[in-house]
Amino acid sequence: xxxxxxxxxxxxxxxxxGSIQPVYGxxxxxxxxxxxxxxxxxxxKGNTLPLKNKKASSFHEFARNTxxxxxxxxxxxxxxxxxxxxxxxxxxxxxxxxVLENHSKLRVKPERxxxxxxxxxxxxxxxxxxxxxxxxxxxxxxxVRNALHKQQSLPLRPIIPxxxxxxxxxxxxxxxxxxxxxxxLEKFRQLLSSHNTxxxxxxxxxxxxxxxxxxxxxxxLLSGYLPAxxxxxxxxxxRKREEYFGFIEQYYDSRNEEHHQDTYRQIxxxxxxxxxLIPLFQQxxxxxxxxxxxxxxxxxxxxxxxxxxxxxxxxxxxVVFLSEHVEEDVENFDVTTLSQDVLRSIExxxxxxxxxxxxxxxxxxxxxxxxxxxxxxxxxELVSRIDEQVHNHFRKYEVEYLxxxxxxxxxxxxxxxxxxxxxxxxxTYQSEPxxxxxxxxxxxxxxxxKWRKEILDEEDFQVNPWGAAPLVGRRVGDIIxxxxxxxxxxxxxxx
Amino acid sequence: xxxAEEDYNFVFKVVLIGESGVGKTNLLxxxxxxxxxxxxxxxxxxxFSTRTVMVGNAMVKAQIWDTxxxxxxxxxxxxxxxxxxGALLVFDITKHQTYDVVERWLKELxxxxxxxxxxxLVGNKTDLAQAREVPTExxxxxxxxxxxxxxxxxxxxxxxxxxxxxxxxxxxxSKVQKxxxxxxxxxxxxxxxxxxxxxxxxxxxxxxxxxxx
Numbered sequence: 001x002x003x004x005x006x007x008x009x010x011x012x013x014x015x016x017x018g019s020i021q022p023v024y025g026x027x028x029x030x031x032x033x034x035x036x037x038x039x040x041x042x043x044x045k046g047n048t049l050p051l052k053n054k055k056a057s058s059f060h061e062f063a064r065n066t067x068x069x070x071x072x073x074x075x076x077x078x079x080x081x082x083x084x085x086x087x088x089x090x091x092x093x094x095x096x097x098x099v100l101e102n103h104s105k106l107r108v109k110p111e112r113x114x115x116x117x118x119x120x121x122x123x124x125x126x127x128x129x130x131x132x133x134x135x136x137x138x139x140x141x142x143x144v145r146n147a148l149h150k151q152q153s154l155p156l157r158p159i160i161p162x163x164x165x166x167x168x169x170x171x172x173x174x175x176x177x178x179x180x181x182x183x184x185l186e187k188f189r190q191l192l193s194s195h196n197t198x199x200x201x202x203x204x205x206x207x208x209x210x211x212x213x214x215x216x217x218x219x220x221l222l223s224g225y226l227p228a229x230x231x232x233x234x235x236x237x238x239r240k241r242e243e244y245f246g247f248i249e250q251y252y253d254s255r256n257e258e259h260h261q262d263t264y265r266q267i268x269x270x271x272x273x274x275x276x277l278i279p280l281f282q283q284x285x286x287x288x289x290x291x292x293x294x295x296x297x298x299x300x301x302x303x304x305x306x307x308x309x310x311x312x313x314x315x316x317x318x319v320v321f322l323s324e325h326v327e328e329d330v331e332n333f334d335v336t337t338l339s340q341d342v343l344r345s346i347e348x349x350x351x352x353x354x355x356x357x358x359x360x361x362x363x364x365x366x367x368x369x370x371x372x373x374x375x376x377x378x379x380x381e382l383v384s385r386i387d388e389q390v391h392n393h394f395r396k397y398e399v400e401y402l403x404x405x406x407x408x409x410x411x412x413x414x415x416x417x418x419x420x421x422x423x424x425x426x427x428t429y430q431s432e433p434x435x436x437x438x439x440x441x442x443x444x445x446x447x448x449x450k451w452r453k454e455i456l457d458e459e460d461f462q463v464n465p466w467g468a469a470p471l472v473g474r475r476v477g478d479i480i481x482x483x484x485x486x487x488x489x490x491x492x493x494x495x
Numbered sequence: 496x497x498x499a500e501e502d503y504n505f506v507f508k509v510v511l512i513g514e515s516g517v518g519k520t521n522l523l524x525x526x527x528x529x530x531x532x533x534x535x536x537x538x539x540x541x542x543f544s545t546r547t548v549m550v551g552n553a554m555v556k557a558q559i560w561d562t563x564x565x566x567x568x569x570x571x572x573x574x575x576x577x578x579x580x581g582a583l584l585v586f587d588i589t590k591h592q593t594y595d596v597v598e599r600w601l602k603e604l605x606x607x608x609x610x611x612x613x614x615x616l617v618g619n620k621t622d623l624a625q626a627r628e629v630p631t632e633x634x635x636x637x638x639x640x641x642x643x644x645x646x647x648x649x650x651x652x653x654x655x656x657x658x659x660x661x662x663x664x665x666x667x668x669s670k671v672q673k674x675x676x677x678x679x680x681x682x683x684x685x686x687x688x689x690x691x692x693x694x695x696x697x698x699x700x701x702x703x704x705x706x707x708x
Contacts, residue, residue, distance in 0.1 A: 266515060269515060269516040270537055273535065273536050274536070276533075277534055304567075305567070307565065308537045308539060308563060308565045308567075308568070309537075309539055365567065367567070369567065369568075369571060372571075402571065403540075403541065406571060407540050410539050410540065411539055415539065
């Protein structure tokens with residue numbers, strides 16, 4: 001009976017998130033035929049029983065094989081597999097396993113990954129324990145909660161460097177390249193230097209992460225800013241950069257005119273509040289670049305105009321295009337040492353790539369932000385299916401998805417992730433056809449599910465509904481923040 | 496048994512509203528955690544924090560909702576006015592523009608919140624006295640004419656922050672008490688610490704606990 005209705009439900013909702021078709025939107029990770037077969041078989045039987053021993057053990061295998069992807073310690077490893085094991089949807093399992101399997105195929109052997117990640121454990125441990133501490137709710141723990149308040153209010157910033165690792169990557173002390181990495185890089189170089197870059201192939205290669213050496217040009221191609229034809233690229237760049245500075249010449253002076261005053265004022269007060277802790281973004285020259293990019297974009301898109309959050313979206317592009325010209329520490333880099341031409345090219349490229357990104361999610365920022373409302377609802381729907389327990393928990397304690405997920409959608413999780421993770425995540429987003437809109441939804445769901453144990457462990461809810469407070473608003477970000485680390489590793493961010 | 500923090504008789508929902516950059520988030524963090532952050536980022540959507548304080552002879556859990564000041568967000572944030580029993584309408588004394596739009600905020604508040612909501616006009620950033628653009632008297636007069644409480648604060652140096660919240664909470668509390676006197680059945684509610692949410696509740700308490708979008 002239940003099985004039957006569930007089957008119909010899936011049939012009915014074929015278009016909604018959760019069907020195998022888009023593989024959570026992932027177009028490029030190769031599907032594991034074994035899993036796909038299993039999934040289809042089970043689906044055709046309409047079997048809704050929780051995945052039992054056999055499947056679970058095969059999933060455990062995946063989890064074990066890919067333990068490097070998320071966690072370092074054994075305990076965390078267990079936590080990871082158990083958190084996924086309890087998902088009650090086969091779709092979630094199949095897809096998670098596919099991603100992990102794909103990851104293990106594409107990527108390193110566990111022992112090497114362990115060593116590659118050896119500079120992380122202390123950080124990760126600290127984060128994990130602090131997130132546990134935040135969530136502890138036994139009476140004896142409660143007395144230390146006030147002390148922890150301070151810690152909570154600074155959302156792990158001292159622990160998670162925002163771009164520190166980017167600079168690490170650039171530092172000469174970076175770990176030597178492995179053979180596999182060299183091969184990968186070679187593959188990218190080949191693709192990029194061919195007469196006509198095979199964009200499908202480039203997307204496929206980029207999905208599990210783009211080597212930083214070729215990231216700037218890869219991003220320009222993936223975003224649709226540069227043409228696949230190599231000979232046309234130089235001219236295109238030249239033309240687009242001129243076009244952008246044409247806009248500046250034409251419109252930028254209007255920022256002080258009455259009809260644009262509000263837009264400019266808002267941008268002007270938001271820029272210093274964008275990445276406030278990173279010295280790079282406190283430099284007047286950088287702030288001026290951001291102001292110009294955002295102002296020009298805003299007045300050329302009157303349907304949305306400038307909306308807070310868009311300022312964050314410039315950052316990854318700016319950093320990636322800047323890294324092309326910087327060998328040392330990016331976050332402390334003094335941009336005045338760069339030539340005017342270089343700065344102009346970084347600015348124009350950031351503008352165009354950000355514009356391309358925003359084209360795909362503009363309804364996030366138009367009046368009443370329908371895109372966000374729709375996506376938050378879709379997230380709710382998705383979670384209700386892949387993890388009913390978490391969903392019901394939220395309902396029971398009146399935690400609205402909009403309360404925490406609004407920001408996830410509006411800022412594309414940039415407030416929850418260190419910048420280097422965002423950059424890595426965008427490698428994947430840009431290799432997906434609807435990465436920033438559709439695929440992002442599933443990443444959000446993955447975030448939530450990753451923390452299901454902590455969410456469900458909120459026993460104090462029984463006594464005090466407002467024990468839910470740590471799960472709403474800012475605090476969800478704090479709880480979710482450590483996921484960024486796991487996410488980075490899942491996405492193979494090389495340390 | 497709950498902890499001291501959980502022992503409370505009432506939950507009052509108070510919203511912080513006002514233009515972007517006037518210091519709403521820092522007023523919240525100063526009151527709930529005694530912190531000020533020079534590097535705070537823009538608030539996206541809505542966030543909240545709580546603090547339990549003694550008002551008269553009752554423990555009141557103040558649940559303070561911080562909303563983004565940007566106009567675009569209002570379609571979302573206006574939903575959060577529901578159930579609010581108090582509002583701090585904040586402007587920046589060093590930016591006249593943030594004071595000019597106070598009336599617009601007031602209108603929006605009354606459009607979405609209940610008519611009985613208690614509103615306090617807050618001129619923030621008194622630590623920047625040398626850059627003052629809004630004279631105290633002007634704002635005070637406006638508040639009086641519109642039936643609002645008024646105070647000037649500095650989240651940075653803590654001036655009047657406690658007082659601002661205490662005043663509005665006390666006002667709300669006395670209003671609740673009057674209501675209880677008017678409707679004696681509510682007097683049965685002597686919300687015990689073991690079960691602060693069980694049984695019947697005062698309208699305010701119930702409202703404040705049932706926030707939906």
